[in-house]
Amino acid sequence: xxxxxxxxSGKGGVGxxxxxxxxxxxxxxxxxxxxxxxxxxxxxxxxxVMGLENRIVYDLVDVVEGNCRLKQALIKDKRYDGxxxxxxxxxxxxxxxxxxxxxxxCDDLKEEGFDYIILDCPxxxxxxxxxxxxxxxxxxxxxxxxxxxxxxxxxIIGLLEANELRNPVLILNRLRIDLVQxxxxxxxxxxxxxxxxxxxxxxxxxxxxxxATNKGEPAVTNNDSKAGQAYRNIVQRLxxxxxxxxxxxxxxxxxxxxxxxxxxK
Amino acid sequence: xxxxxxxxxxxxxxxxxxxxxxEVPFPILCGQLERKVVEAGKFFDHVKTSMAFKGRxxxxxxxxxxxxxxxxxxxxxxxxxxxxxSEVRELSELLAKEMTPGNLTKFHKGSLRNGQKIEFEGSVxxxxxxNPGAEIKAGGNVIVLGQMKGMVHAGCKGDTSAFVSAxxxxxxxLRIADIITRFPEENKRGPKPPEYAFVQNGQIFVMALx
Numbered sequence: 127x128x129x130x131x132x133x134x135s136g137k138g139g140v141g142x143x144x145x146x147x148x149x150x151x152x153x154x155x156x157x158x159x160x161x162x163x164x165x166x167x168x169x170x171x172x173x174x175v176m177g178l179e180n181r182i183v184y185d186l187v188d189v190v191e192g193n194c195r196l197k198q199a200l201i202k203d204k205r206y207d208g209x210x211x212x213x214x215x216x217x218x219x220x221x222x223x224x225x226x227x228x229x230x231x232c233d234d235l236k237e238e239g240f241d242y243i244i245l246d247c248p249x250x251x252x253x254x255x256x257x258x259x260x261x262x263x264x265x266x267x268x269x270x271x272x273x274x275x276x277x278x279x280x281x282i283i284g285l286l287e288a289n290e291l292r293n294p295v296l297i298l299n300r301l302r303i304d305l306v307q308x309x310x311x312x313x314x315x316x317x318x319x320x321x322x323x324x325x326x327x328x329x330x331x332x333x334x335x336x337x338a339t340n341k342g343e344p345a346v347t348n349n350d351s352k353a354g355q356a357y358r359n360i361v362q363r364l365x366x367x368x369x370x371x372x373x374x375x376x377x378x379x380x381x382x383x384x385x386x387x388x389x390x391k
Numbered sequence: 392x393x394x395x396x397x398x399x400x401x402x403x404x405x406x407x408x409x410x411x412x413x414e415v416p417f418p419i420l421c422g423q424l425e426r427k428v429v430e431a432g433k434f435f436d437h438v439k440t441s442m443a444f445k446g447r448x449x450x451x452x453x454x455x456x457x458x459x460x461x462x463x464x465x466x467x468x469x470x471x472x473x474x475x476x477s478e479v480r481e482l483s484e485l486l487a488k489e490m491t492p493g494n495l496t497k498f499h500k501g502s503l504r505n506g507q508k509i510e511f512e513g514s515v516x517x518x519x520x521x522n523p524g525a526e527i528k529a530g531g532n533v534i535v536l537g538q539m540k541g542m543v544h545a546g547c548k549g550d551t552s553a554f555v556s557a558x559x560x561x562x563x564x565l566r567i568a569d570i571i572t573r574f575p576e577e578n579k580r581g582p583k584p585p586e587y588a589f590v591q592n593g594q595i596f597v598m599a600l601x
Contacts, residue, residue: 277523278505280504280505280524281504281505281506283504284505284506284507320522
């Protein structure tokens with residue numbers, strides 16, 4: 127059984143590409159055969175985040191236009207068995223492919239025997255979005271706990287439902303525990319109340335993600351990283367296991383902690 | 392001929408009943424009515440009453456003419472005029488009103504998300520939330536059985552008697568007819584009872600439903 131999952135958000139910069147890369151790697155580490163598809167034609171990033179930029183020969187548009195076979199364009203990630211990347215074209219734009227072509231591409235990938243096909247959707251609700259969701263079986267909506275991102279997520283969920291992608295699930299990304307505890311950031315319940323969809327996972331704001339992304343090594347493989355743990359939990363939930371949402375509550379600072387901090391400065 | 396009583400005034404506990412002769416031509420009736428009102432003089436002054444016309448059927452124009460004659464000669468405040476055929480007419484008017492699209496209601500089950508819009512010439516009922524960025528535009532009333540956080544426009548064709556009601560009222564903007572108001576921030580925080588908004592003296596008021 128193979129499944130096409132689209133990762134989308136509406137707003138840009140909330141972590142669609144990072145989430146795609148981490149989920150892809152996480153699933154591959156657990157022995158699944160995964161294809162990561164970058165649907166962001168003209169503004170590709172997934173190859174960079176995966177550290178595979180220098181190995182691109184053919185891309186998605188080449189496959190769709192018949193310039194190469196699908197297998198030729200799939201880049202095998204040598205670090206993780208079973209992980210492949212289908213990069214986007216950089217010198218073309220979203221109009222280079224149609225929703226019907228994307229649907230066919232997804233069907234072809236399913237025939238290749240992939241367990242999971244993860245589509246990294248571009249920001250926005252235009253052609254690129256329509257292409258990305260055309261072949262998808264289910265959708266994951268990524269948002270950050272900011273009002274603007276949540277508004278866009280709400281818009282996207284409405285569009286997904288209108289396009290027969292029922293019951294999308296949510297990943298709440300970059301949650302700042304300290305801000306939430308001070309009541310200065312929306313918490314999980316606030317976001318859940320507005321969007322009224324199931325939460326697949328919550329990823330805390332973690333600098334290790336930025337460091338890992340810049341190195342081209344997804345954080346999911348980093349055992350010391352909180353965000354890495356959050357991504358591993360999400361991967362398990364994707365595979366149907368019941369893993370509770372991490373709690374992020376930090377113990378309040380003691381007097382000694384404050385004193386230590388003071389001397390550090 | 393003119394001595395005959397074609398118009399008879401009768402006081403009842405519900406007000407004044409005027410009984411008209413069913414046979415004589417309308418202008419003669421008018422003349423006699425006018426004379427009687429003048430004769431009565433100050434008797435009808437500053438009286439607030441309802442009036443019933445009996446004895447024959449009048450057209451709307453004829454009715455209006457009779458009322459004008461009475462008002463011309465007496466400072467009577469007629470609150471309500473009941474005629475022989477009034478009940479029939481009211482009912483048919485009501486039915487005609489029911490049949491126009493303005494009196495239909497659209498029911499929407501489920502929430503309205505950002506970017507979604509309901510536009511309807513009648514009233515709209517949403518069974519669910521209306522999220523920020525969603526819009527409802529209705530010719531009639533709007534009722535939201537959930538949280539109203541989007542933009543709502545009731546009576547969008549100019550009907551100031553339209554109202555908006557929601558379980559939790561916190562719209563970004565509230566419009567009734569051509570009046571636009573921003574919903575005050577401090578009123579958007581809960582918990583609070585269901586509310587409804589209506590127009591009075593050209594202003595939108597919001598009141599709790601209790």
